[in-house]
Amino acid sequence: MSTAAKGLEGIVAAETVLSFIDGERGILEYAGIAINDLAKDSNFEEVSFLMLNGRLPNKPEFDAFLADLRGAYTISDHTIGLLRSIPATAQPMHMLRTMVSALALEDPNPNSIDIPEVRAKAIRILAKVPTIVAGFDRLRRGLDLIAPDQNLTFAANFLYMLNGEKPTATMERAFDACMILHADHGLNASTFTARVITSTLSDIYSAITGAVGALRGPLHGGANEGVMVMLNEIENVSEAEQFVMNKLAAKDRIMGFGHRVYKSYDPRATYLKTLAEQLANDTGNADLYAKSHAIEKTMDREVASKGIYPNVDFYSATTYHSIGLKLDLFTPMFALSRIAGWAGHALEQLDGNRLIRPKADYVGPHEKPYVAIEQR
Numbered sequence: 001m002s003t004a005a006k007g008l009e010g011i012v013a014a015e016t017v018l019s020f021i022d023g024e025r026g027i028l029e030y031a032g033i034a035i036n037d038l039a040k041d042s043n044f045e046e047v048s049f050l051m052l053n054g055r056l057p058n059k060p061e062f063d064a065f066l067a068d069l070r071g072a073y074t075i076s077d078h079t080i081g082l083l084r085s086i087p088a089t090a091q092p093m094h095m096l097r098t099m100v101s102a103l104a105l106e107d108p109n110p111n112s113i114d115i116p117e118v119r120a121k122a123i124r125i126l127a128k129v130p131t132i133v134a135g136f137d138r139l140r141r142g143l144d145l146i147a148p149d150q151n152l153t154f155a156a157n158f159l160y161m162l163n164g165e166k167p168t169a170t171m172e173r174a175f176d177a178c179m180i181l182h183a184d185h186g187l188n189a190s191t192f193t194a195r196v197i198t199s200t201l202s203d204i205y206s207a208i209t210g211a212v213g214a215l216r217g218p219l220h221g222g223a224n225e226g227v228m229v230m231l232n233e234i235e236n237v238s239e240a241e242q243f244v245m246n247k248l249a250a251k252d253r254i255m256g257f258g259h260r261v262y263k264s265y266d267p268r269a270t271y272l273k274t275l276a277e278q279l280a281n282d283t284g285n286a287d288l289y290a291k292s293h294a295i296e297k298t299m300d301r302e303v304a305s306k307g308i309y310p311n312v313d314f315y316s317a318t319t320y321h322s323i324g325l326k327l328d329l330f331t332p333m334f335a336l337s338r339i340a341g342w343a344g345h346a347l348e349q350l351d352g353n354r355l356i357r358p359k360a361d362y363v364g365p366h367e368k369p370y371v372a373i374e375q376r
């Protein structure tokens with residue numbers, strides 16, 4: 001009988017100070033601070049500093065960080081040229097994985113594993129990816145690129161570059177809260193990917209590129225797009241319950257529900273549920289929220305006893321749609337934020353690194369003779 005822990009379930013593979021998750025009690029903290037307090041009172045820029053330094057900044061540190069981050073919003077003519085060469089029909093997550101990798105091409109010292117230098121590269125990637133995603137979307141719509149505005153926050157600048165107009169304070173705050181909520185989450189699959197790549201002393205560009213690849217999967221970051229597809233499939237709220245019952249009967253997964261660690265309500269979903277309801281009502285998307293609520297009620301009745309509750313992706317779908325984001329940009333939004341967490345974990349991995357190399361349980365035959373191809 002194999003001793004392999006399928007999916008590494010329950011295996012402790014690292015120590016971190018960046019986020020704490022209590023799956024039974026539905027608790028998430030970044031560096032000891034409750035996620036609800038951060039979503040309510042902080043901003044994504046200082047949370048990004050926290051991910052790269054393990055603590056919130058003081059005022060002088062924050063001002064210096066903002067100068068570095070906003071000073072790196074712009075992308076080079078080379079990067080723009082590459083972006084223009086990408087087919088308008090390309091899927092955004094494949095574009096994103098390609099462009100993150102391409103950012104290494106202009107770095108004169110891409111392979112550095114010096115922690116301060118890697119931290120500076122991480123800020124460069126974090127700053128440029130929103131410009132790349134907004135730029136790709138405008139080009140595929142046949143629109144001109146909008147240059148970043150260094151006077152705007154991370155959240156406002158992205159929405160400005162995407163839509164060509166500055167967002168309302170409500171939209172900026174909602175998007176900023178989404179970025180805070182998605183920044184880090186322990187050793188999820190994409191973060192573990194970043195750590196594995198870093199553990200070979202490879203570079204931060206490779207680590208973030210690999211993490212983007214892992215995030216795209218529908219069991220992970222791709223779930224928020226899956227939730228939106230599901231909401232669009234349900235014609236109206238009266239059909240939601242039967243839709244869920246049919247899915248459960250077919251042993252299909254309902255996107256946005258369930259979690260390897262949370263066997264209770266994901267605290268990020270709690271915050272996003274309130275945000276989704278407010279935004280949906282303000283933007284004429286009340287039907288989306290009503291469908292989501294009906295799905296949740298049915299799932300609560302049918303599977304809550306199995307520890308299956310809404311996760312971060314369930315209400316982020318309605319929130320992103322209400323902010324005006326296209327469905328295929330939902331998972332890129334997850335990546336925009338999680339770059340901070342991936343980079344933070346890469347820095348932790350570098351500090352006292354040990355190559356990540358688990359074992360496999362060989363379950364095949366032994367001492368078999370080699371048989372020439374003519375006899376096989």
Ligand code: SDX
Pocket residue numbers: 007184185187188189218219220221223252253254255256257258259260261306308311312313
């Ligand atoms: C994220 O790890 C992280 O922290 C990730 C994340 C982060 O911030 O980085 O939190 C972000 O990825 C959230 C998860 C997004 N994915 C989805 O919403 C996809 C749908 N969810 C499931 O596929 C599932 O819940 C997983 C993949 C998230 C977790 O699955 P596990 O831990 O491998 O659990 P499992 O597949 O073994 O399921 C256990 C049981 C099974 O039933 P039985 O076969 O035992 O009868 O629960 C059932 C599953 O069928 N189940 C579901 C379900 N999720 C689990 N049934 C219906 N719908 C679901 N969504």
